[in-house]
Structures are given as C-alpha cells and as structure tokens.
Amino acid sequence: MSFFLGLVLGVAFGIGLVIAFARSQNSRSAQRRELAATLARFSKMTVEDSRKILPADLYPSWLKWLNQELIKIWPYVNEAASELIRSSVEPVLEQYRSAILDSLKFSKLTLGTVAPQFTGVSIIEDDESGITMDLELNWDANPNLVLDIRTKLGLSLPIQVKDICFTGVFRLIFRPLVDQFPCFGAVCYSLREKKKLDFKLKVVGGEISSLPGISDAIERTIRDAVEDTLTWPVRKVVPILPGDYSDLELKPVGTLEVKLVQARDLTNKDLVGKSDPFAILYIRPLRDRMKTSKIINNDLNPIWNEHFEFIVEDINTQNLTVKIYDDDGVQASELIGCAQVRLKDLQPGKVKDIWLKLVKDLEVQRDKKDRGELLLRRLVYGKNPNRRFRCGIPTIGTGSTSVGIRAGCGFSKSGASGALVLSL
Known part of the structure; x- marks a missing residue:
C-alpha cells in the first residue's frame, strides 16, 4: 500500500514540477516579449516624447544652459545676422527661383524674438581625424520676413513669410584636428535630417489664394533652396585656421546619363482637349x-526620345527626380505626376525592369489612389574609379529610357496618373 501511495505522490510531485517549470518559462517568455x-x-x-515621460534631470544640464545662453544673446544675433543672411540668401533663392517668377528679393528680414532651442546632442565620430556631432534643433519662429516678388507678367507683390516651424x-564636423x-x-x-518645415505665405494687404500658381512657386523655391543647399551630402565649409580644406567640400563623382522616351495614360488636366x-x-x-x-501638344501618351546628363556627387544619398507637367502657356504649368529613383538602387551587373507609380507628392505617401506607373529599367555598372562607364539600352518597341552612370573618381519624389517609361 505504501508503495502505491509513494508512487502516486512521486508522479504527482513530478507533474507538479513540470507544470511549475512550464509556467515559469511562459512567464519569463512573456516578460521578454x-x-x-x-x-x-x-x-x-x-526627443519631445521622451521629455514628456522622463524626469528633467536625465538630460544634461549643459544643454539647458546652452539654450538659456542662446535666449540671452538672441537679440544681438538677430540684429547682427539679419543683413548677413539677406546678402547671402538672396543669391541662393535666385538659383532656385521658379520659372514663373522674374525676381525674388527681401524687403524686410529680421529673425524675430524667439530663439531656436537645442533638444538633443550626440557624438557620431570622435577620432584622430576629427569630431562629428549631431544637434537636434527646434525653432518656432516669429520673423519679420517680407519678399518682394515680380512675376514674368510684370506683376509685383509683397509676400510675407510667417509662422515658420522647423525641426531638424x-x-x-570639426576637421582636421x-x-x-x-x-x-x-x-x-x-x-542631416529635416523632420519638419512649415510656413505660411500671405500677400501684404491681400489674399494669396487669388493668385493661382504664385503661392506654389514661392513655396517650391523656398523649400528647394533650404533643402538642396543645406541637406546632406551638401555641406558648408567654414575655415577657422589658414589652410587648404578642399577635401572637405562636396565634389562630383560621376555622371548620370538618361534617355527620356515616353509616358502613358497621363491624367488630363485640360477641360478642353488634352494636356x-x-x-x-x-x-x-x-x-x-x-x-x-520638349512639349508634346494634346497627347496623354507622349513620346520624347531625349537624352540628358546629370552630375552625381553622392550615389548613396542622391535621387533622380522626374516630374511631368501640363503646359498652360503664360499661366503656371500644372503638375501631372512625379516619381523618384534612388541612385544607390542602381546595382552593377544586371538589367531589371521596375514599375513605379506616379504620385501626387513625393513626401506624402498616404495617397492610395491609382495614378499610373513609372517603368524603370536599371542597368548596373562597376564602381572602378579608374574606368569610365557608359551605359545604354536599345529602345524597346513602345519606348524606353536609358540611364547609366559614368564614374570618373569612384563612388566614396496635384493629382497624377499614367506611366512614364524609363530604362536605367
């Protein structure tokens, strides 16, 4: 009897151990998940999210000190920098000025009373060659910024830029040591990264919505100027000590050759006739x-068969952008659709066709509407810095676009629909 009792107790005890072990493992697994x-x-x-849930003493006190000191000196920075910014920014805006605008200059420019605030700092590289530091900055600005613009039709307008909000x-880079x-x-x-750039445009004494195309042209000019002149890999080099720092500047590394052939099934933007x-x-x-x-009149399936070349400075970060417009004569051209190709996706060794949809906005991907497609044929080439590569693909029956990169010194994105045919 005692034998059977011991057997039952032993089995029960063993089962209990197995169950306890299994529950322990499940609990630990749940904790890990x-x-x-x-x-x-x-x-x-x-950074803003972390500041809401973490205590302030977790952040370095010197960052708070830096922001406090920036607030103190900001009135002097505003006074000293305004004229310097005017003289340096006006030529930049001229470079990116939209075709509908004849001139674009500042009539008033002050930075306002609100100083930018640093919200984060990180050291990316710290070695014998130099120090690389990333600083996250937030600026809810109240500048007094008025642009005097003149259109191609001779219309002159004062445009106020207000409610600027920037986070980036x-x-x-401090180099050499x-x-x-x-x-x-x-x-x-x-x-390094533009997280947010918002601003409003207002005609002084009027409403900018009554001037179709002007608002878009000015906004596009400002955004292109800010993003293309400052965004990595573009960089500004400020010499501190005498010396040759040309190695720090952005330099061409190759040439992109493109043959634009055709588009198909484009959305019609004209009420009478075709785009x-x-x-x-x-x-x-x-x-x-x-x-x-060239402009293809009255055609939603245009064929161009044109060749273009582009300078490439950084194959890892730069993109080829294609935008299709409807020509409206003296009025502003209307965007039909756009597409973008990352140059780093052009891999050597094989030809591959890829269909990309034409989109309304390269930065906004929430639009699920079917707006057509963009066909890309990618041809890969080597990255040997001692050779020059010229890549081309014969035109297919319905048209194609050939895109290649010639390397000379190594390699170190309005509604839309339709398809644009490119071969890469």
Missing part, C-alpha cells in the same frame, strides 16, 4: 542642372 515591445516603443520615441538635425587653438582647422555644417505634357528631370533642383524636355 513585453521588454522587447517596450524597447521597440522607446526606439520610436522622439544639424551635423557639425590640429595643435593650434581652437584645435581644429575648419567646421563643416549640414542639415500638353513635358518633363523636368533633376538630381539637384538648381536651375542650371534641371533638364526640361
């Missing part, structure tokens, strides 16, 4: 680097 989910949520947090990450004060030869600065489409292609939206195709 919860921890992983928590870490994933933390990884998606912005600036990169500072030297044994002479201040211990570095030059500073490079660049906008008169033309294409604008660019890697950087500088006026002297943007390429414009």
Whole structure:
C-alpha cells in the first residue's frame, strides 16, 4: 500500500514540477516579449516624447544652459545676422527661383524674438581625424520676413513669410584636428535630417489664394533652396585656421546619363482637349542642372526620345527626380505626376525592369489612389574609379529610357496618373 501511495505522490510531485517549470518559462517568455515591445516603443520615441515621460534631470544640464545662453544673446544675433543672411540668401533663392517668377528679393528680414532651442546632442565620430556631432534643433519662429516678388507678367507683390516651424538635425564636423587653438582647422555644417518645415505665405494687404500658381512657386523655391543647399551630402565649409580644406567640400563623382522616351495614360488636366505634357528631370533642383524636355501638344501618351546628363556627387544619398507637367502657356504649368529613383538602387551587373507609380507628392505617401506607373529599367555598372562607364539600352518597341552612370573618381519624389517609361 505504501508503495502505491509513494508512487502516486512521486508522479504527482513530478507533474507538479513540470507544470511549475512550464509556467515559469511562459512567464519569463512573456516578460521578454513585453521588454522587447517596450524597447521597440522607446526606439520610436522622439526627443519631445521622451521629455514628456522622463524626469528633467536625465538630460544634461549643459544643454539647458546652452539654450538659456542662446535666449540671452538672441537679440544681438538677430540684429547682427539679419543683413548677413539677406546678402547671402538672396543669391541662393535666385538659383532656385521658379520659372514663373522674374525676381525674388527681401524687403524686410529680421529673425524675430524667439530663439531656436537645442533638444538633443550626440557624438557620431570622435577620432584622430576629427569630431562629428549631431544637434537636434527646434525653432518656432516669429520673423519679420517680407519678399518682394515680380512675376514674368510684370506683376509685383509683397509676400510675407510667417509662422515658420522647423525641426531638424544639424551635423557639425570639426576637421582636421590640429595643435593650434581652437584645435581644429575648419567646421563643416549640414542639415542631416529635416523632420519638419512649415510656413505660411500671405500677400501684404491681400489674399494669396487669388493668385493661382504664385503661392506654389514661392513655396517650391523656398523649400528647394533650404533643402538642396543645406541637406546632406551638401555641406558648408567654414575655415577657422589658414589652410587648404578642399577635401572637405562636396565634389562630383560621376555622371548620370538618361534617355527620356515616353509616358502613358497621363491624367488630363485640360477641360478642353488634352494636356500638353513635358518633363523636368533633376538630381539637384538648381536651375542650371534641371533638364526640361520638349512639349508634346494634346497627347496623354507622349513620346520624347531625349537624352540628358546629370552630375552625381553622392550615389548613396542622391535621387533622380522626374516630374511631368501640363503646359498652360503664360499661366503656371500644372503638375501631372512625379516619381523618384534612388541612385544607390542602381546595382552593377544586371538589367531589371521596375514599375513605379506616379504620385501626387513625393513626401506624402498616404495617397492610395491609382495614378499610373513609372517603368524603370536599371542597368548596373562597376564602381572602378579608374574606368569610365557608359551605359545604354536599345529602345524597346513602345519606348524606353536609358540611364547609366559614368564614374570618373569612384563612388566614396496635384493629382497624377499614367506611366512614364524609363530604362536605367
């Protein structure tokens, strides 16, 4: 009897141990999953989010000190920098000025009373060659900024730029390190990431919505100027000590050759007849680097068969942008659709056709409307810095676009529909 009792107790005890072990493992597994989910949520947090849930003493006191000092000196910065900004920014705006505008200059420019605030700092690189630092900055500005614009039709207007809101990450590079004060030869600065750039335009004494096309042209000019002149890999080099710092500047590394052939099934933007489409292609939206195709009148399936070349400075970060417009004569051309190709996706060794949809806005991807497609044929080439590569693909029956990169010194995105055929 005792034997059977012991057997039953032993089995029960063993089963209990197994159940307890299984429950322990399940509990630990659940804890690990919860921890992983928590870490994933933390990884998606912005600096602003973290400040809402974490105590202030977790952030370095010197960052608070830096912002306080910036607030103190901001009135003097505003007074000293306004004229300097005017003289340096006006030529930049002229480079990116939309074709509908004849001139664009400042009549008033002050930075306002609200100083920018640093919200985060991180050291990216710290070695013998130099120091690379990223600073996250937020600026809810109240500048007094008025632009005097003149259109191609001779209309002159004062346009106020107001309610500027900017958040981004600036990169500072101190290089080279030297044994002479201040211990570095030059500073490079660049906008590493633009998180937010919002502003409003207002005609002084009027309403800008009564001037179709003007608001879009001015906004496009401002955004292109800010993003293309500051966004990485573009960088500004400020010498601190005498020396040659040309190696820090952005330099061409190759040439992109494009044959624009055709588009198909474009949305009709005209109430009478059909659209008169033309294409604008660019890697950087500088006026002297943007390429414009011929206008194909009254055709939603235009065929161009035109060749273009583009300078490439950084294959890892730059894109080829194609925008299709409807020509409206003396009025502002209306966007039909756009598409973008990342140059780093052009891999050597094989030809591949890829269909990309034409979209309304390259930065807004929420639009699920079917607006047509863009066909890309990608031809890959080597990256040997000692050879020059010229890539081309024969035109297919319905048209194609050939795109290649010639490397000379190594390699270190309004409604829309239709399809644009490109071969890369």
